[in-house]
Amino acid sequence: MRNLPYILILTFLxxxxxxxxxxxxxxxxxxxxLRSYDTLTTYQDTTLHKAFDVKLSIINQSDxxxxxxxxxxxxxxxxxxxxxxxxxxxxxxxxxxxxxxxLNSHSRLDLKxxxxxxxxxxxxxxxxxxxxxxxxxSISCKKTRDYDxxxxxxxxxxxxxWSNPIYLNEKR
Numbered sequence: 001m002r003n004l005p006y007i008l009i010l011t012f013l014x015x016x017x018x019x020x021x022x023x024x025x026x027x028x029x030x031x032x033x034l035r036s037y038d039t040l041t042t043y044q045d046t047t048l049h050k051a052f053d054v055k056l057s058i059i060n061q062s063d064x065x066x067x068x069x070x071x072x073x074x075x076x077x078x079x080x081x082x083x084x085x086x087x088x089x090x091x092x093x094x095x096x097x098x099x100x101x102x103l104n105s106h107s108r109l110d111l112k113x114x115x116x117x118x119x120x121x122x123x124x125x126x127x128x129x130x131x132x133x134x135x136x137x138s139i140s141c142k143k144t145r146d147y148d149x150x151x152x153x154x155x156x157x158x159x160x161x162w163s164n165p166i167y168l169n170e171k172r
Contacts, residue, residue, distance in 0.1 A: 026062035027103075029133045031055070031163035039089075039116065050117045051089065052168055056131055057110050060103040067102045069136040069147045075111055077151060078134045080160065083126040086168060089114040098147040100138055117168055128165035135159040 034053040056079070060066050070078050073093030081087070091113070103109055115129075134157050141147050150156045 026060065027066060027133075027135065027161055028059050028061060029131060029161050029163040030057040030059060031129075031131050031166045032057075033166055033168070034112070036168075039114075049119070050168075052115050052117070053112065054115055054131075054166070055110055055112050056133075056163065057108045058103065058133060059108040060105060063105050065102055065104050067100050067138040069098050069138070069141050070101050072097055072099050076113060078136070080132040080134065080157075081115075082128075082130040082132065082162070084122060085118045085126075086115050086129050087118070089116050098144050098151075115168070127167065129168045130165050131163040132160040133163075135161050 032055045034055055036050060036052045038048050039051040073091075073096035076088040079088075101109065134151065136147060136150050137159070141150055
């Protein structure tokens with residue numbers, strides 16, 4: 001009975017160290033540049049910008065399947081970029097909704113997109129570009145409404161898996 005307070009304090013200290021769920025260490029995001037080209041965009045201005053086609057691969061290196069939520073068409077909503085001079089270029093889409101994607105053991109999901117590079121932004125000195133997958137698993141998200149609540153509230157984005165760095169500093 002005399003040791004009960006010590007046991008309670010020890011239990012409390014141990015439980016405080018486990019405040020965030022760990023991201024599955026066997027899920028990685030791989031980024032690759034497919035090609036670069038000049039493009040004229042009207043997103044924020046109408047000047048010539050450098051664009052890049054990229055492939056983002058979500059790879060399950062584990063021995064068990066993994067499920068996560070991702071949009072059927074605008075899957076770029078599930079990604080953040082580590083600098084302010086690279087943006088996804090939009091694409092057309094007929095049907096767009098969140099879905100639970102199952103990635104089997106030792107398999108990958110390849111996603112292709114175009115990104116645009118702006119030459120003059122505040123944080124231009126950042127040399128590399130990384131893409132962060134906002135990993136929304138089937139434990140924290142049970143329904144479509146849960147997905148919207150998590151993706152829309154930036155404070156709930158606690159599971160981000162960053163890609164390898166790529167260099168998109170090519171000048172026109």
